[in-house]
Amino acid sequence: xxxxxxxxxxxxxxxxxxxxxxxxxxxxxxxxxxxxxxxxxxxxxxxxxxxxxxxxxxxxxxxxxxxxxxxxxxxxxxxxxxxxxxxxxxxxxxxxxxxxxxxxxxxxxxxxxxxxxxxxxxxxxxxxxxxxxxxxxxxxxxxxxxxxxxxxxxxxxxxxxxxxxxxxxxxxxxxxxxxxxxxxxxxxxxxxxxxxxxxxxxxxxxxxxxxxxxxxxxxxxxxxxxxxxxxxxxxxxxxxxxxxxxxxxxxxxxxxxxxxxxxxxxxxxxx
Amino acid sequence: xxxxxxxxxxxxxxxxxxxxxxxxxxxxxxxxxxxxxxxxxxxxxxxxxxxxxxxxxxxxxxxxxxxxxxxxxxxxxxxxxxxxxxxxxxxxxxxxxxxxxxxxxxxxxxxxxxxxxxxxxxxxxxxxxxxxxxxxxxxxxxxxxxxxxxxxxxxxxxxxxxxxxxxxxxxxxxxxxxxxxxxxxxxxxxxxxxxxxxxxxxxxxxxxxxxxxxxxxxxxxxxxxx
Numbered sequence: 001x002x003x004x005x006x007x008x009x010x011x012x013x014x015x016x017x018x019x020x021x022x023x024x025x026x027x028x029x030x031x032x033x034x035x036x037x038x039x040x041x042x043x044x045x046x047x048x049x050x051x052x053x054x055x056x057x058x059x060x061x062x063x064x065x066x067x068x069x070x071x072x073x074x075x076x077x078x079x080x081x082x083x084x085x086x087x088x089x090x091x092x093x094x095x096x097x098x099x100x101x102x103x104x105x106x107x108x109x110x111x112x113x114x115x116x117x118x119x120x121x122x123x124x125x126x127x128x129x130x131x132x133x134x135x136x137x138x139x140x141x142x143x144x145x146x147x148x149x150x151x152x153x154x155x156x157x158x159x160x161x162x163x164x165x166x167x168x169x170x171x172x173x174x175x176x177x178x179x180x181x182x183x184x185x186x187x188x189x190x191x192x193x194x195x196x197x198x199x200x201x202x203x204x205x206x207x208x209x210x211x212x213x214x215x216x217x218x219x220x221x222x223x224x225x226x227x228x229x230x231x232x233x234x235x236x237x238x239x240x241x242x243x244x245x246x247x248x249x250x251x252x253x254x255x256x257x258x259x260x261x262x263x264x265x266x267x268x269x270x271x
Numbered sequence: 272x273x274x275x276x277x278x279x280x281x282x283x284x285x286x287x288x289x290x291x292x293x294x295x296x297x298x299x300x301x302x303x304x305x306x307x308x309x310x311x312x313x314x315x316x317x318x319x320x321x322x323x324x325x326x327x328x329x330x331x332x333x334x335x336x337x338x339x340x341x342x343x344x345x346x347x348x349x350x351x352x353x354x355x356x357x358x359x360x361x362x363x364x365x366x367x368x369x370x371x372x373x374x375x376x377x378x379x380x381x382x383x384x385x386x387x388x389x390x391x392x393x394x395x396x397x398x399x400x401x402x403x404x405x406x407x408x409x410x411x412x413x414x415x416x417x418x419x420x421x422x423x424x425x426x427x428x429x430x431x432x433x434x435x436x437x438x439x440x441x442x443x444x445x446x447x448x449x450x451x452x453x454x455x456x457x458x459x460x461x462x463x464x465x466x467x468x469x470x471x472x473x474x475x476x477x478x479x480x481x482x483x484x485x486x487x488x489x490x491x492x493x494x495x496x497x
Contacts, residue, residue: 089449092456115280116456156437156446157453174360174440175450181438188352190359190440 032101032228032235041082044070045100048085049180052203052259053106056085065259066104069123069226072251073102073242088157088177092117095229102239103227106197108159118230120243122223123252125267126197128163130215131204133186142217145193146170153182153191159222160195167219186212197222199260206261281460284451291447292468298361298443299430299476302368306429309369310376317381328377335374340432343367348439364436372429379421383414412488423480427473434469444468 036042046054046066054064062083074081084100091107094100095117108126109119130152132139139145145152146168154160156175164173174191176182179200185191193215201214226243228235246252247267256264316328335343348363358366387410395405415422434445448465452458 089452089458093458096456096459112454113456153440157450161450161454175437175442175446176440177438177449184349185440188349189357190348190352 032232033238036077036079036101036235040079042070042074042077042079042102043082043084043100044074045084045086045091045094045103045105046070047087047091047105049178050106050200053200054104065255066106068255068259069246070102070104072246073239076242077238088155091227095227098229101228101235105227107225107227108222109225110159116230118228118232118236119225120228120236120240121247122225122267123243123247124199124224124256125265126199126222126224127218128160128167128195128220128222129198129201129218130167131186131194131196131201131212132192132215134211134213136192139192139215141215142168142219145215148172150193151191152193152195153185154195155179155182159220163220164195167217202262203260276459277457278460278464280455280457281451281464284447284454284461285464287450288444288447288464288468291442291444292472294361294441295430295433295443295445296472296475298364298368298433298436298441299426299472301365302372302429302433303426303476305365305369306372306376309373310380313373313377314380314384317377318384332374332377335371336378338371340367340371340435341438343371344435344439360436360440363439364433364441368429368432368436372425372432375425375428379418379425380414382421383418384410386417387413415484415488419480419484423477426476426480430473430476431469444472 030038046062046064048054048056048062050064052064054062054066056062062085067083070081070083084094086094086100086103086105091103091105092113095103107119109122113119130142130145139150144150148170149172150168151172151174152164152168153174153176154164156177161173164171171193174185176185179196182191182194182196183204186194198214198218201212205212205214226239228239252267253264313328313331316324317332319325319328344364344367347358347367348360351358351363391409391413392405395409400408433443436443437445437449444465448461452461455461
């Protein structure tokens with residue numbers, strides 16, 4: 001026991017800990033733009049299971065509308081895109097901790113979120129819609145949903161948390177971590193209604209027609225934008241320039257039509 | 272780049288935290304009590320003289336110890352409705368957690384029971400005690416003193432495992448953490464607060480375990496050669 005005295009052990013651990021800290025300290029002396037250009041790689045955070053925005057092919061390669069956007073940005077900067085698959089909390093924290101340069105992941109731009117990360121101008125605008133199974137004849141309008149016995153499935157912490165109570169204050173809410181789980185819940189009857197953005201619903205209706213129906217009405221206005229780390233004006237300037245031209249040149253409309261199958265809804269609100 | 276840690280951003284969401292913590296505590300306590308009962312049953316099954324009972328007990332333990340809790344949760348919440356039994360999130364989480372934890376409780380109790388020497392049973396029998404009296408007055412007090420540490424570990428595992436209930440629409444602390452984090456994008460702060468709450472809950476349940484043990488079986492100063 002004498003060789004492993006407490007004093008010696010703790011000093012060994014302290015040295016190892018200090019060494020780890022030094023090795024792990026990131027060298028952030030460059031701005032994001034400088035880092036991307038010098039390394040030749042654009043690190044993009046995406047969410048995997050959200051077609052047609054982004055999904056993974058059986059071989060593990062990402063594909064989708066969001067993926068194509070990221071590839072075009074990388075091409076415009078003459079660098080290679082590197083995709084990192086993340087989940088809902090991680091799509092934010094990778095920007096805050098410098099592990100990704102941009103996030104293209106169906107991000108809704110809100111003022112509150114803008115206090116911790118930066119957003120470009122929007123590239124698509126979506127609205128909240130409600131989806132039910134086709135065999136549920138008692139749920140036809142929003143008034144039918146506005147009932148304590150009706151359970152609405154939403155993704156946790158998303159914009160639906162505010163918008164669903166606004167649209168149907170009396171309905172009960174069940175929170176899930178991702179869209180796949182809500183869909184499974186809807187299929188098995190654990191929830192009666194699924195709330196999602198109207199583009200995701202449209203895709204579902206196309207792929208599984210006849211199984212679901214969408215209730216009439218749009219219940220929110222949400223701008224989907226690219227996320228980037230806060231406090232980096234040069235990086236934001238470059239990305240925002242790209243987004244503006246992507247929208248204005250019609251490139252966005254063509255890409256959208258290719259992945260979604262119908263025309264891009266207007267991005268600018270009419271006011 | 273640096274991250275500005277700012278706990279004040281979490282303050283508007285702290286209002287819903289007590290209710291979430293209550294759900295976690297409720298789920299954990301119910302699971303602990305029910306899985307303890309299941310564990311007692313399982314331990315007795317595994318120690319019975321009939322081969323079929325022993326096999327059933329062993330199969331239950333092996334299956335539950337070798338499947339992830341998440342898979343079980345999905346099976347109970349999404350799979351059972353397809354067989355006609357629809358449970359809400361809390362019920363599904365309670366059932367999945369209980370039968371999962373019951374397997375570990377079975378093993379803990381079985382280990383405790385195996386450590387009681389045969390002589391104790393013989394001495395009790397010679398004093399004219401019935402089987403039930405033997406268990407209640409002689410065997411179980413000794414068993415509980417032996418299984419104090421692994422039981423404490425298992426209680427903590429239950430509390431931490433209850434965080435998975437957020438996957439099936441239960442509004443517990445893990446759900447609060449995701450909701451508040453997603454609304455503010457301040458994940459590091461919400462993760463920190465949730466972590467502190469879980470530490471507090473585990474310590475509280477640990478304390479309750481020690482106090483209950485003292486009340487039921489007297490102070491644990493048994494001279495077992497320590």
